[in-house]
Amino acid sequence: MSKIRICNSAEIPTNGMKDYDIEGGLKVLIANAGDCYYAYQGICPHQEVCLAEGYYDGAVLTCHQHLWQWDITTGKALGLAEAPLEKYEVKVEDGEIFVLQSSALKAAQLFMDISDDTLQRLDQLACREEYESGSTLYNIGDPTDDLYILESGRVEFLIGRDGTSPAGFVLRKGEVFGWAALLEHQPRRIAKATCLEKSALLRLNGEETLKVLESDPASGYLVMRKLSTLITRHLGSPGEK
Ligand code: FES
The missing domain is CATH 2.60.120.10 (Jelly Rolls)
Incomplete structure (x- = not known):
């Protein structure tokens, strides 16, 4: 399992989100919800659309293109969505956010x-x-x-x-x-x-x-x-x- 530094937690607004391109061509979305941070695939599982351009209220993430939605704590599909989000394990150390990637x-x-x-x-x-x-x-x-x-x-x-x-x-x-x-x-x-x-x-x-x-x-x-x-x-x- 590899550990990849993504950003400093101060870069993520409270109840907000931001995406990052990491090595290997992967785009990762980091979202804040209260005291927690979550990491997901940055591209919508429906089509090639950046999820960071969508809407997020601190609990539910909505893709602006066709309004698929996901629970930010689990990545589970809600409403119209037909596929879950790929979730990455997050570690926060000294204010730095890392994701852990399995093979x-x-x-x-x-x-x-x-x-x-x-x-x-x-x-x-x-x-x-x-x-x-x-x-x-x-x-x-x-x-x-x-x-x-x-x-x-x-x-x-x-x-x-x-x-x-x-x-x-x-x-x-x-x-x-x-x-x-x-x-x-x-x-x-x-x-x-x-x-x-x-x-x-x-x-x-x-x-x-x-x-x-x-x-x-x-x-x-x-x-x-x-x-x-x-x-x-x-x-x-x-x-x-
Ligand atoms: S591209 Fe995201 S819901 Fe269709």
């Missing part, structure tokens, strides 16, 4: 709750790679050898044979894409993934990942259940997230 593999929903041993074996398989803004990671028709986990930066994921997603997904830290590498009889990509900014990724070979999961059926079952939810979400009808 992208640990943050990945797909691998949440699997055994420590299996997570460690997957960690050993993962190769960390950095890509410049505009890099195409894969295109429709490419072979499906590897899956990816976003560590930092932003990746646009366009799905469908016409190259458009149902709602224009922009992925965030810990999101897994290229999951066709875990499916049988799916040798070619049906989506395109492009870095919207300099991004760091973990790349795992699909076949090797499956071997690790097969050796721990309980963890493998959990991953497959989550994978089916992920696929349903990404292949949902137009208008769905």
Whole structure:
């Protein structure tokens, strides 16, 4: 887990918020609520909009674009919002605000709750790679050898044979894409993934990942259940997230 200095607490207005760009292309939003500070992803999980430009009353954060809202203490979605905010652990030391970042593999929903041993074996398989803004990671028709986990930066994921997603997904830290590498009889990509900014990724070979999961059926079952939810979400009808 890495500890990153963000700012001095005096920079954050009481019951106010401010965003910061940190190494690796990540934008972090720091919000104050009374005696507490909270840190979240700086970009709206709906579209590419800075949350610091939205509204915040000391309890509820509202994106000004389509009025999605979140509870500032938990990041849970409220009202119209269809996705929670990614929350970072905050430490305040001598008036300095730090965020603690866990590894992208640990943050990945797909691998949440699997055994420590299996997570460690997957960690050993993962190769960390950095890509410049505009890099195409894969295109429709490419072979499906590897899956990816976003560590930092932003990746646009366009799905469908016409190259458009149902709602224009922009992925965030810990999101897994290229999951066709875990499916049988799916040798070619049906989506395109492009870095919207300099991004760091973990790349795992699909076949090797499956071997690790097969050796721990309980963890493998959990991953497959989550994978089916992920696929349903990404292949949902137009208008769905
Ligand atoms: S861009 Fe934030 S709610 Fe739509």
